[in-house]
Amino acid sequence: MAGSVPDERIESLQATALEIRREVIRMIFAAGSGHPGGSLSVTDLLAALLFEELHVDPARPEWPDRDRLVLSKGHAAPALYAALALRGFLPREELRTLRKLGSRLQGHVDRGRLPYIEASTGGVGQGVGMAVGMALDLRLDRRPSRVYAILGDGECQAGGTWEALMAGAHYRLANLVVILDRNGFETDGSTEAILGIEPIADKFRAFGYATIEIDGHDFRQILGALGTARATTDRSTAIVARTVTGKGVSFMENTHVWHGKAPSRAEAERALIELGVPAAEAAL
Amino acid sequence: MGAVPRESLRDAYGKALVELGERDPRLLVFDADLSGSTRTALFGSRFPDRFFNVGAMESTMMSMAAGASLGGRTVYASTFAVFAAGQAYNFVRQSVAYHHANVKIVATHGGLLVGADGGTHQIGEDIGLMRGLPGMTVIVPADAPTTRTVTFAVAERTGPAYVRLTREDLPTVTDGSFAVGHANELRAGSDLAIVAVGSLVGRALEVAAELATVGVSSRVLDLASVKPFDEPALLRAARDTGAILVLEEHSVLTGIGALVAATTSENYPVPVRRVGIPDLFGESGDAWALLDRYGMSAERIRDEAWELLKIRGKVQ
Known part of the structure; x- marks a missing residue:
């Protein structure tokens, strides 16, 4: 549980997350397109999952008893690819091929091209449905595996998300955890200005989820919520992770402008310096 | 046609599904609140633990079915065609097809033979x-x-499959022989080829029998396997007969007629006429009367056949 996580583990996760964020900037700059805002907001959640919570083995990515991770907000692919590379699922140098013709690193996450991508996503509102199907399959087989689906907040405007949440609750899938990366922004602006989704935690509660609200950049809170979810055996858990879009890069934070735009060379280098890369090594 | 017995395709599906469930203990079935109509209820009462009636959420049913299949299961998902292919299209696309998921979508109530429920429940585009x-x-x-x-x-x-069934009982015109990718030649002939699918195969045979009485020899191909389809059999028919009439209870814009016309045009051009649903939505009414009203009557089929025979100079 979170309280017992030693400081060194937390510091290690923070260092890993920082490295993921640097890779996100480098990858999206190299690609010339991509989604930095939502990649940087979900980074800490991914780091906590892949480096602490999930039962996965890079040497056996298809191990049947692995925990499943569905990145329903598939546009945050750069963060997931970077995390998988650091975790040993793919060579780190391959990250630079993001979005290039022939690359395994598709613009939105793509099952079958890379190890440990459980579902291809991108069109919103389908990831939770696939996660529910996986959770049913695993429960029928009496496997210990758990399924984690990471939702974007724009996806909470999509009907399919709520259909799937209803199904997860109906089937009492205790092996299902839905994590909302609540960064507040979608392509055209803030979710609340476009089509408000609040009070979102109440909605999850009303749908029958054990609902936990956390700061999605505080590793103790993230690990605490994931631990509580693992201990919940009678229903699905929803974790509303309040995050900051563009987290870690001042000019990308709290704006929709960087939802789906690549930084220029100067912007990328400035971002890397803000992320602690020494100026001498930040040149791209 | 009176002598040919009619049977329910849906009943045949439901019973076969139960047999499949006996053979494959990991097989799952999903339905979206239409299990009585689609006959998946037969599977549901026999194997309640492997049957998921998800309610009226056809789109998410496709994602759930895909997610449940990826670990190696065979999964069937059923609802009406208008919901399976129409309502759920992008979920079938991304969750099922993009993953090449092992999901068999068996959609009942294709075409206009839905009848009285009307145009919102009929589909000619699936x-x-x-x-x-x-x-x-x-x-x-x-x-x-x-x-x-x-x-x-x-x-x-x-991998993924879409099977389109008809609500109405249909005349039993085959012995059940079927192989994916193979057309079924139900009648040999050399003057004209009639390529038909689904509910209109019966009418194809009817018209072919009538034409035979005046000395016209018609080949009837049941193109049940639409994709992959039997291109060699189609091109043989084009070469042997020189004229093709296509019958389908589907939009002529995007259906079998379009497939046949494109394939012959590229490989062995012959005159092709299409009988099917015109660029219109349907309406309520007696199911078989709707087929007549929307241009798929036996009379219309006969007229189109004569037109082709005239074009080929085989009749005056």
Whole structure:
């Protein structure tokens, strides 16, 4: 549980997350397109999952008893690819091929091209449905595996998300955890200005989820919520992770402008310096 | 046609599904609140632990079915065609087809033979939509025996499939022989080829029998396997007869007629006429009367056949 996580583990996760964020900037700059805002907001959640919570083995990515991770907000692919590379699922140098013709690193996450991508996503509102199907399959087989689906907040405007949440609750899938990366922004602006989704935690509660609200950049809170979810055996858990879009890069934070735009060379280098890369090594 | 017995394709599907469930203990079935109509309820009462009636959420049913299949299961998902191919299209596309998921979508109530429920429940676009999806197998059985064979055949083939069934009982016109990718020649002939699918295969045989009485020899091909389809058999028919009449209870814009015309045009151009649903939505009414009203009557089929025979100089 979170309280017992030693400081060194937390510091290690923070260092890993920082490295993921640097890779996100480098990858999206190299690609010339991509989604930095939502990649940087979900980074800490991914780091906590892949480096602490999930039962996965890079040497056996298809191990049947692995925990499943569905990145329903598939546009945050750069963060997931970077995390998988650091975790040993793919060579780190391959990250630079993001979005290039022939690359395994598709613009939105793509099952079958890379190890440990459980579902291809991108069109919103389908990831939770696939996660529910996986959770049913695993429960029928009496496997210990758990399924984690990471939702974007724009996806909470999509009907399919709520259909799937209803199904997860109906089937009492205790092996299902839905994590909302609540960064507040979608392509055209803030979710609340476009089509408000609040009070979102109440909605999850009303749908029958054990609902936990956390700061999605505080590793103790993230690990605490994931631990509580693992201990919940009678229903699905929803974790509303309040995050900051563009987290870690001042000019990308709290704006929709960087939802789906690549930084220029100067912007990328400035971002890397803000992320602690020494100026001498930040040149791209 | 009075002598030909009619049987329910849906019953054939439901019964075959139960047999499949006996054979494959990991097989799952999903339905979206239409299990009585689609007959998946037969599976549901026999195997309640492996049956998921998800309510009226056709789109998410496709994602759930895909997610449940990725660990190696065969999963069937059923609802009406208008919901399976129409309502759920992008979920079939991304969750099922894009993953090449082992999901067999068996859609009942295709076409206009839905009848009284009207235009919102009928669909003439589903075959075109599903055929356009990379990797999707598309099958349109003509009768109950073929439906039974097809239900088993799609399970043998890994990957997504769309099977379109008809609500109405249809005349039993085959012995159930079916193989994916093979057309079924139901009648030999050399003056004209009639290529038909689903509910209109019966009418194709009727018209062919009538034409025979005046000395016209018609070949009837049941193109149940729409994708992959039997291109050699189609081109043989083009070469041997020189004229093709296509019958389908589907939009002529995007259906089998379009497929046949494109394929012959590229390989062996012959006159092709299309009988099917025009560029219109349907309406309520007696099911078979709707087919007549929307241009798929036996009379219209006969007229189109004569036109082709005239073009080829085979009749005056």
